[in-house]
Amino acid sequence: MLKIEHLTKIYDNGVMALNDVSFEVPDGQFVVIIGLSGSGKSTLLRCINRLIDPTAGRILWNDIDITAATDEELRLIRRRIGxxxxxxxxxxxxxxxxNVLSGRLGYTNPLWSLINYFPRSEREKALEKLERVGIREKAHNRADELSGGQQQRVGIARALMQEPELMLADEPVASLDPATSHSVMKYLELLNKEDGLTVLCSLHFLSLARTYADRIIALKEGRLMFDGLPEDIDDERFKAIYGEDAVRVEIA
Amino acid sequence: MNNTDRPSSRSALRRLLLVAAVVLGVLVYAYGWRVTDISLEETQDPIRQDSVTRALRELLSPDIFDQDRTSEFVYAAIALGCPEDGTPIEQPAAEPGKPQVTVSPDCGRGGDVITVQGTGFAPHADVFLRWIPPSGQSRPLVRTDVDDSGNFTTRFEIPRIRGSQGETHRLEIEESWPVSLPYFSATTRTVIEKIIETIFLALMATTIAVPIAAILSFLAARNLMRQVQLPLGNVLVGFILLPVGWVLGVTLLSPVATLGMAWGKELWLGLVGPLIALAGYALVDRSVNNVELSLHSLGYHARRIGMNILLLVITVFVIGALGGLGIWLGERLQVGLLADLGNFLGTLGRLIELVITLITGAGAAFFAASVGMELTRDGLKVLTGTPSHIVGGILGAIGGALLFAGLALIANIAALLTLLLPIMTAILGMQVVIMIFNRAVKPTVLAEGDARQTARLIVGIAGAVIAFFLAYDLLETGRGLVDGRLPSSLTWDVLGYQVQSIVAKAALVGGVLSGVGGLLAGTRAIFPLGLTIYNVTRTILNALRSIEPLIMGIVFVIWVGVGPFAGVLALTLHGIAALGKLYSEQTENIDPGPLEAIQATGANRLQTIVYGVVPQIIPPYIAFTMYRWDINVRMSTIIGFVGGGGIGFLLQQQINLLRYQDAGVAVLAIAIVVSALDYASATIRERMV
Incomplete structure (x- = not known):
C-alpha cells in the first residue's frame, strides 16, 4: 500500500510543482497519471523514490515513511522500487x-561492484530478464546500438533486476512510435498482471491510459484534478484536465 | 514636433558617443603602442638588420649532418704594410703536382681587398681561406668553390690586426672534399637525446597528473557535489572528529604499516601476506553480511564500522607491504635492462614509505568522521527546538575553534596566508548576520521578494566587511600583509599548554563566531557540504592554474636542482590544476539521466559514479589527456630555460653561446616533435569524441 499524504513540492525557483496531493494506491493496481506537460507528473513520481525531496507532506509505503528515511534506509527502499x-x-x-546488471547495484557487495564483478548467478538473472523482454541476443551490444523500443525494454529489464514491488514509469512511451508504445505498455501490463507489481505510470495520451489503467489520476498545475476509473473521464472532465482548447488524439 | 525631434537628438547623442568611444579606443591603443615600445627605427637599424639576417640564416642552416672530409693545404704570403721599394713578397715554393695560388696584390693594410686565384685544384672541391698571423689565432676569411677545370678566383679583405705592421702573414688555402656518406652531427645526436628526454618529461608529468586530476575533478564537478547535503550537526561532528581520527590513525595504524613494510621486504611474506589479508577480509565480509540486521540496531552499526575498520587496517597493511616489496625489488634488480625497473619500483616503495603516515592519518581521519556522522545521525535527528540549537552552538564553537586554529597554523607558513583568517571570518560573519536578519526581520515586516533579497544582501555584505576588519585587527593580518612578517611566536598559556598566541586568538574568534552561527542554525539546518568542497577545490585549482609552469619550474629547481625532475614536478603540478578543471567541466556536461536511473536502483554514491558517470566521461578524459600531453611537450621545450631539463636547457645554452646553427637543430627538432604530436593527438581526439 502506497499512501501519499498532502504532498507539496516547491522548487528553488519558486515554482510549485505539487500542491497538496493525496491519494492511496493498493498493492497490485495499475495507476496511470495523466496531465499536461508541467502538471507535476514527473515530480510526483520522483518524490516517491526521493530522486526529488518533497517540500512538505509524507509518503508512506508499507507503513515506512519514505520522506523521513536516511540515505542508508533510502537505498534499501529504492531497491524495491523500479x-x-x-x-x-x-x-x-x-x-x-x-546496464541491466546495474539494476542490481543496491544488492551487491559495493567493493566487488566497483571493479565490475558480478556473481555468475546475477549475470544469469540479467540474461533471464533480457529474455523476458525479448532481447537476450542483444546482451553484448552497446546500449546505443539498440532502437528506442529495445532501449526501453533494457530499461524495464534493469528495473526488474531490482525485484521491485512497485514500478514507477515516467512517460515510458513518450519517445516511441505508436506501435512500439503498445509493445512497451504490454510489458508493463504483463508485470502488473503476472507478477502483481504495482505500477504508477505517467502518460500523455488518454487513449493509452484508458487501454491499460485500472485507475486514472489526473494532475493539473500540481493539483489532483481527477481520481477514478478510466471510463469516468467524459468530455467535460477531459476539458478540465487538458484545457478548453484540447482535442482528443487517439493513438491506435 | 517633439515626437520627431527626440529620435534625431537621440541618434545624434548616440553618434557623439560612438565618436567619443572611437577616440577613446584610439587613445588606449596609442598608450599600448607606447608602453610596448613599438618602434620602426629599431627595425631599420642596419647593424641590427645585419645581425638578425645572420642569426636567422644560421638558424635556418642547422648543423644536422656531418661528413668526413680530406683536405690539402696550400699557403701564400702577404705582407701587412707594403715594402717601400715595392719588391714582391717571397712566396712559398710551389710543389710539383700540387695546386697553386697567386695573390694580388701581395701586400696591403687592414681593409684592403686582395684577389686570390687558384689553379690545379680538384674540380668542385670546397675551398676555405684562413688568415694566419705570425702569432695568435687564425681567422676564417671566405669560402668558395672550385670550378669544372680546377680553378677558382675569390677576393677577401685583409683583417685589421693590431700591432703586426710590417710583418709577413700567411694565407692558408684549404681544399677539402668529402670521403664518407653524411651522418648525424654531434649536435644532432645531443638534440635527439634531449628531445627524447623532453618527450618523456612530458609523458611523466602527464601520467602522474592524470589520476590525481581525475579524482579532484569529481570534487570540482558541481552537478555531482550539489547533491551532497547534510544536517549541520552531522557535518560538525564529522569535522570535529577529523583531527581525532588523524591522531588515532597515526598512532594506531602506523605500526600496521611498518609491519607491512617489514613483511614486504621479505619478498615471500610480502607477496603472501597481503593475499591472505585480502582473502581473510572477503571471508569475514561474506560470513557477517549473511546475518540480517535491522537498520537501526546496534549490531548493524557495529558490523558496518567493524568491517570498515578491518578494511582500513588491511588496506594500510597492503599498501605498506607493496611499498616494502618495491624497496626489496629496487635493491635486487640492479642489472642491465632490469636496473631501470628496479630503480622505478624502489623509488615508488620509498615514496610509499615517506607518505604512509599521511595516508594512515588521512584515512583514519575520514573514517572517524564518517563513523561519527553515522552514529550521531539518529541521535541528532531526535533533537528539535531549543536543544537542537544549544547542541548546534556547542558543536559550532568546537568546530569553528578547530577550523580557525588550523588556518592559523597554515598562516605560519607564509605572510600572505594570514589573509585566510579574515576571509574565513568574513564568510562566517556574513552567514551569521544573514541568519540574524532572517530571524529579526519577520516576513510580516518585509515580505519575501526582491526588496527582502536586496536587504539581505546588503546586510550580509556589511556583516562580511565588519567581520573581515575585526579579524584583520585581532588576528595580526596587518603584520603579515603590510610588514610581510609571519605571525608572532609569542605563546599564551591555555590550560597549562603553551599555545602560539595567533592560534589561541583565532580559535577564540572562530569558536565564538561559529558558536553563534551554530546556535542560530541548529543541528537540523542543511549544510551544503558538497558545494563547500566544490568551491574550495575550484579555488585551489584556479589559483594553481594561474601560476605559470615556468614559475613553478623556478621553485622546483631550487628544491630538487637543475634537471628534468624539476620540470616533471612543475608540469605535473600545473597539469593537475589544468586537467582537473577540464575534466570537471566534462563531468558537469554529462547526461544526468543515467545517473538518476542508477541512483533510483538503490546504488550508493560511489557505485553511481562508477556506473553512471565514468562510462560517460572516459572518451573526453582520454581526449583531454592527449591534449595535455601535447601541451606538456610544448611546455617542456621551454621549461629547460629555467633549468627544468629537456631540450630547452640545451637550446638556451646554444643561444647563449651564439651557436645558432646548433640552436637551429634544436628548434627544428621541437617543431617536428610538436607538430607530430599535435597531429597524433588531434587524430586520436577526433576518434574518441
Missing part, C-alpha cells in the same frame, strides 16, 4: 548486460 524513464536513461556506452 523506475523507467522517458529517455530510457541507459548508459549509452556500456553494454546492454552491464
Amino acid at each position: 523506475m523507467i524513464f522517458q529517455q530510457f536513461n541507459l548508459v549509452k556506452r556500456s553494454s546492454v548486460l552491464t
